[in-house]
Amino acid sequence: MTRSPYQGIDARAFWRTGMAEAAYPPPDLYxxxxxLTKTDRIVTAGSCFAQHVGRALRRNGFNVLDAEPRPGHIAPEDGPxxxxxxxxxxxxxxxxTRQLRQLIxxxxxxxxxxxxxxxKDGRFYDxxxxxxxxxxxxxxxxxxxxRAKHLEKVREVFGQADVFIFTLGLTEAWLHKxxxxxYATAPGTIAGSYDPEIHAFANFRTAxxxxxxxxxxxxxKALNPALRVLLTVSPVPLTATASEAHVLTATTLSKSVLRAVAGEMQADHPEVDYFPSYELVTSVKAGGAWFEPNLRSVREASVAQVMAVxxxxxxxxxxxPIEAVEETPSEDRAARRAERQERKAAREERRAKRRK
Known part of the structure; x- marks a missing residue:
């Protein structure tokens, strides 16, 4: 008698038992x-969601390295x-990932x-x-x-790492042709000026x-052959897109590309693992309730649940136990400022295209 290849596999492999009828977050998701031990030296980097990972690990007593700690004259709430x-x-x-590669x-x-x-206004910016x-x-x-001091610290911290946790955030970027x-941001948003002759928009493909x-x-890994890598994908949508697509489809494309790359890296490299923070926040069972009313910022209570998993x-x-941490006013102001800058960059890009 022919047996189905699906007979006898885990309940987590079926949508009904793994999702529809399971508690949320699913207890066997990850x-x-x-x-990962508390003696491992951990380095974190990536998009803004990666900050939550480092914070939760420190709360649980893990050894998250910080090669450039906040000096005493800067208050904790002003650190970010x-x-x-x-x-x-x-x-x-x-x-x-292009930013990461070029930094290394x-x-x-x-x-x-x-x-x-x-x-900008007589001041200078990296x-x-x-x-x-x-x-x-x-x-x-x-x-x-x-910057020279910073690069020295980058070499130092990556040379010490046992585990590297990297959160993939975007596929869209601005570059110097x-x-x-x-660049980390579009020219002209924080400082500098946008010049279509030397600056270009890029939307990196999966390959x-x-x-x-x-x-x-x-x-x-050439420096540290024993390095292990944990990848995550940020669930935070794009603030704006310069691709001429609707921001919803642009976000879906970007996150799909990043998730596909994370999956292939996990499949190809035994030292690479993937943690599904993206799926936890954006699944149909989480719904929009895991986001703030702007449908972009992830609620602190939701972050707490993700990191508890x-x-x-x-x-x-x-x-x-991971409790929700209230966002400090400085972090909130920084987030709003970043969104305003990104909207300004999108407007300037549209004007530049109309002038051509």
């Missing part, structure tokens, strides 16, 4: 590929406005020749992390000096995203 208390170094949000290449001696310093000083630096020389260098991630991880999978009953 099965770690490798053990200056690039502190966010990731394992002061690189700010790394939205794309620059840190280990392969910088590109491009307009790396932006000016074009690759313009958010780290709200009022900019006093001189271009000060920007260069700070002569060099191919990708490009994967090639960049492969190259970055290969460079890191992660820590319980690794620590079991020893995981600390």
């Amino acid at each position: 099965r770690p590929r490798w053990e 406005n200056h690039g502190y208390d966010m990731y394992s170094a002061r690189y700010g949000n790394l939205y794309t 290449e620059e840190a280990w001696g392969s910088p590109r020749d491009f307009d790396a310093i932006w000016e 074009a690759l992390r313009p958010n780290i000083e709200p009022s900019g630096f006093a001189s271009a020389e000060a920007v260069k000096a700070e 002569p060099s191919g260098q990708v 490009e995203v994967k090639a960049d991630l492969e190259a970055a991880l290969a460079r890191l 992660f820590t319980r999978a690794h620590l079991g009953d020893a995981a600390a």
Whole structure:
């Protein structure tokens, strides 16, 4: 008698028993590929959602490295406005795998020749992390000096890492056409000015995203062959798109590409694992209730549930209860400022296209 290949497999493999009739979040959603211990030295980077991962790990006593800690003269609530208390170094949000690749290449001696310093009202900004000083630096020389110190810390922290946690956020980016260098934000939003002759919009395809991630991880593993990698995909939608598509379809395309790359990396590399934060927040069972009214910001209570799934999978009953943390006013202001800047960039891009 012929048996169905689906007979005898786990209940988690079926939509009815794994989702429709299961508690939410599903208790057996995430099965770690490798053990994460409290002695592992962890480096975090990626889009803004990666900050939640690092915060939850620290709360549970994990060893999350911070090579550029907040200095004492900056209050804790102001740390994120200056690039502190966010990731394992002061690189700010790394939205794309191209940003990650280029950061690693620059840190280990392969910088590109491009307009790396932006000016606004007599102040100077690092074009690759313009958010780290709200009022900019006093001189271009000060920007260069700070970046040199930053790259030294990048080399230091990645050289120590046992585990690298990276959150993939976007496929869309702005770049410097002569060099191919990708910016963290569109020129002209925080500082500098947009010039269609030298700046271009890019929407990286699946093969490009994967090639960049492969190259970055290969460079890191050459330094540290035992490095393990945990990938996540940010559930936060695009604030705006420069692709001329509707923001909903642009978001769906971007997240689909990133999720596909994460899945292929997990399948191709035994040291790479994937944690489904994206699915937890955006599934039909979560619905819009897991987002703030703007349907973009993830509620702190939702973040707490996502990270509880992660820590319980690794620590079991020893995981600390994760409570929702109220967003500080400075973080809220920073988020609103970023959204305004992105909307401004989208308007300027549309005007530039009409002028052509």
